[in-house]
Amino acid sequence: MSEQSLVSDGPILGKDDPVLRAEGLEKRFGGLVATDDASIEVERGTITGLIGPNGAGKSTLFNLVSGFYEPDAGYVSVNGVDVTGRKPHQIADQGMIRTFQTPRKPEGMTVREALLVGPHNQTGESIIPLFTSPDTVEQEERRSLEQAQEMLERFEIGDLATQPATDLSGGQMKLVELARGMMAEPDLLLLDEPVAGVNPVLADKLAGFIEELNEEGITFLIIEHDMNFIMRLADPIIVLNQGSVLVEGPPEAVRSDERVIDAYLGGPSE
Amino acid sequence: MSTLDVGTYSPREKGVVGLLGVLGALLLLAVVTGFLAPAYLLYLVGLSAMYMLLSMGLNVQWGYGGMINFSVAAFFGLGAYGTALLTASGSPISGGVSPVVALFGGLGLAAVLAVIIGYPTLKLRDDYLAIASLGLAEVVRIFILNESQWTAGSAGLTGIPLFFSDWPVLGDLTYPYVFYAGGTPVFNMSQSVVTSFLNVVLVSVIVAAVYLFLRRIHQSPWGRVLRTIRTDEDLAETLGKNTFAFKMQAFVIGSLIMALAGVFYSHLVLFVSPQDLQPITTFYVWVAVILGGTGSDRGAMLGGFTIVAIQQGTRFLTDTGALPIGAAPLRLMLVGLLIIFIVRLRPEGILPPERELIWPDSLGGGRDE
Ligand SMILES: Nc1ncnc2c1ncn2[C@@H]1O[C@H](COP(=O)(O)OP(=O)(O)OP(=O)(O)O)[C@@H](O)[C@H]1O
Ligand SMILES: [Mg+2]
Numbered sequence: 279m280s281e282q283s284l285v286s287d288g289p290i291l292g293k294d295d296p297v298l299r300a301e302g303l304e305k306r307f308g309g310l311v312a313t314d315d316a317s318i319e320v321e322r323g324t325i326t327g328l329i330g331p332n333g334a335g336k337s338t339l340f341n342l343v344s345g346f347y348e349p350d351a352g353y354v355s356v357n358g359v360d361v362t363g364r365k366p367h368q369i370a371d372q373g374m375i376r377t378f379q380t381p382r383k384p385e386g387m388t389v390r391e392a393l394l395v396g397p398h399n400q401t402g403e404s405i406i407p408l409f410t411s412p413d414t415v416e417q418e419e420r421r422s423l424e425q426a427q428e429m430l431e432r433f434e435i436g437d438l439a440t441q442p443a444t445d446l447s448g449g450q451m452k453l454v455e456l457a458r459g460m461m462a463e464p465d466l467l468l469l470d471e472p473v474a475g476v477n478p479v480l481a482d483k484l485a486g487f488i489e490e491l492n493e494e495g496i497t498f499l500i501i502e503h504d505m506n507f508i509m510r511l512a513d514p515i516i517v518l519n520q521g522s523v524l525v526e527g528p529p530e531a532v533r534s535d536e537r538v539i540d541a542y543l544g545g546p547s548e
Numbered sequence: 549m550s551t552l553d554v555g556t557y558s559p560r561e562k563g564v565v566g567l568l569g570v571l572g573a574l575l576l577l578a579v580v581t582g583f584l585a586p587a588y589l590l591y592l593v594g595l596s597a598m599y600m601l602l603s604m605g606l607n608v609q610w611g612y613g614g615m616i617n618f619s620v621a622a623f624f625g626l627g628a629y630g631t632a633l634l635t636a637s638g639s640p641i642s643g644g645v646s647p648v649v650a651l652f653g654g655l656g657l658a659a660v661l662a663v664i665i666g667y668p669t670l671k672l673r674d675d676y677l678a679i680a681s682l683g684l685a686e687v688v689r690i691f692i693l694n695e696s697q698w699t700a701g702s703a704g705l706t707g708i709p710l711f712f713s714d715w716p717v718l719g720d721l722t723y724p725y726v727f728y729a730g731g732t733p734v735f736n737m738s739q740s741v742v743t744s745f746l747n748v749v750l751v752s753v754i755v756a757a758v759y760l761f762l763r764r765i766h767q768s769p770w771g772r773v774l775r776t777i778r779t780d781e782d783l784a785e786t787l788g789k790n791t792f793a794f795k796m797q798a799f800v801i802g803s804l805i806m807a808l809a810g811v812f813y814s815h816l817v818l819f820v821s822p823q824d825l826q827p828i829t830t831f832y833v834w835v836a837v838i839l840g841g842t843g844s845d846r847g848a849m850l851g852g853f854t855i856v857a858i859q860q861g862t863r864f865l866t867d868t869g870a871l872p873i874g875a876a877p878l879r880l881m882l883v884g885l886l887i888i889f890i891v892r893l894r895p896e897g898i899l900p901p902e903r904e905l906i907w908p909d910s911l912g913g914g915r916d917e
Binding site for chain 1: 714764765768769770772773775776780783784785786787788789790791794797828843901903904906907909910911
């Protein structure tokens with residue numbers, strides 16, 4: 279019972295320094311309410327877990343905060359900046375980068391080429407500097423190439439740099455996605471099921487990498503169905519059910535919480 | 549990096565270069581033996597270059613960024629009409645403007661239209677541009693056909709000067725005599741070879757400049773973002789790229805290159821009419837880009853060249869009377885066969901893109917493609 283009391287009924291709000299704050303988010307698809315008055319806060323420096331049964335609205339919540347869906351109601355801020363209704367690229371510019379549940383494979387690109395898309399506001403992304411300041415473009419490009427190689431080596435896939443990005447295993451793909459996200463130098467990374475379909479050995483490695491990056495200051499918000507993975511990594515854990523936050527708390531407490539067990543076992547309650 | 553450096557070649561490209569060399573030698577032989585009039589050969593080179601420009605333009609839109617533009621003929625036509633309306637003695641609007649100035653008139657028209665059609669559609673899913681551009685091409689053609697008080701309508705615009713007509717020395721060279729039958733120019737072989745040669749020099753400079761420009765913007769962070777957009781626009785957005793802005797830039801650049809082809813065409817054949825805006829041009833350019841290898845600048849040039857080879861080669865073959873079939877059906881049949889060939893054997897085209905879009909100087913080696 280003492281553990282139960284650690285679990286907050288609904289989300290814990292009013293955190294000290296949240297990177298991401300979402301308040302009262304609502305999203306309907308026709309008659310279906312996918313997100314219903316959902317509020318979350320992701321405290322800087324944490325690895326926050328987001329779990330919940332299938333169809334609970336986890337991915338929808340990601341799409342709402344990252345600007346891919348327009349909320350029917352609610353408010354989102356990143357690093358204190360109101361980003362409600364902004365375009366995905368504008369939100370990414372505020373320092374929040376997301377991955378997708380189904381890996382996105384850039385066809386016709388090598389792994390390092392895909393990573394080089396990551397850095398924000400590259401000089402060479404505008405046409406005029408390509409002709410007026412090619413040296414700056416070259417220097418930036420060199421630096422990005424080095425960074426990309428370091429990142430790949432760190433994830434122990436340095437040898438994949440010049441492989442086609444489409445020829446990777448599911449697990450390698452996830453590593454490349456993480457590396458590409460890191461190239462954007464985010465404050466907060468949103469990962470949607472990073473170990474779905476990944477073998478346990480690689481999943482373990484991935485967990486290690488995420489912990490390392492977190493120690494270096496990156497904040498994470500991770501959706502995951504693999505309980506061992508998420509319980510090992512995340513604190514706190516937010517449980518979403520039927521479009522709104524059911525409870526939030528430390529992993530062990532959440533795991534044994536009656537409401538959570540009911541939500542997973544019982545399907546739609548009430 | 550020297551500006552004349554054309555980069556290194558893959559084995560596939562070497563093969564193509566070899567084939568083109570043989571073809572060039574054959575054509576030269578045909579000229580030397582009197583089989584082919586020099587002025588006509590030069591005209592063919594000009595026509596090929598024009599198709600190369602059209603294909604390179606479409607490749608920027610479709611090959612780089614995945615934008616489906618069925619208005620190639622319209623952008624080409626705006627370039628052609630833009631310069632013709634300003635320079636031609638038969639122009640109902642102005643006429644008499646120097647071609648060098650009028651060039652910007654043609655480009656300006658195309659840029660304005662590109663923004664008008666791109667602004668509402670490029671924010672939406674890919675198919676909207678496709679649908680809108682399909683309609684746009686016809687709107688432009690029918691506008692030109694019907695608003696004869698501005699465009700001279702179906703009669704077309706005559707009296708377009710040569711591009712160099714008002715230049716100090718070059719302008720004094722012989723004025724060519726061109727005879728038209730049903731909108732297609734049939735050349736009187738007395739046309740000055742010098743004039744045709746000047747046209748070829750002009751268009752070669754344009755093609756080379758466009759190619760070098762594209763090579764630089766393609767193998768760069770800019771080109772890389774477009775490649776990302778092509779395969780997954782959402783991915784580019786999550787990485788903080790303003791995909792709308794990138795697509796708009798590529799769309800306008802592609803349209804400008806198409807218009808450039810139109811400007812050149814006007815000053816090559818010295819006559820434009822709504823016939824030149826037929827959707828078949830758009831179709832040919834699409835075949836050229838896909839045949840050449842979507843996404844590759846060199847492929848686009850090869851595709852453009854191939855289309856002209858088929859168009860003119862069929863005419864030539866049937867003219868010799870060796871075949872029991874007319875040029876038009878033969879041409880369509882060959883294009884049909886080509887399409888089947890591409891789809892079955894080489895869906896990625898003859899010279900598909902093989903290079904990473906990374907700023908070449910930063911890779912240590914020399915600049916490549
Ligand atoms: N674009 C959409 N159009 C219509 N319905 C949608 C759309 N996206 C999600 N939904 C619905 O919203 C609900 C929540 O879906 P969501 O993908 O957010 O769930 P999830 O928690 O991520 O589930 P999973 O664990 O299976 O990934 C589901 O009922 C889903 O069918
Ligand atoms: Mg999901």
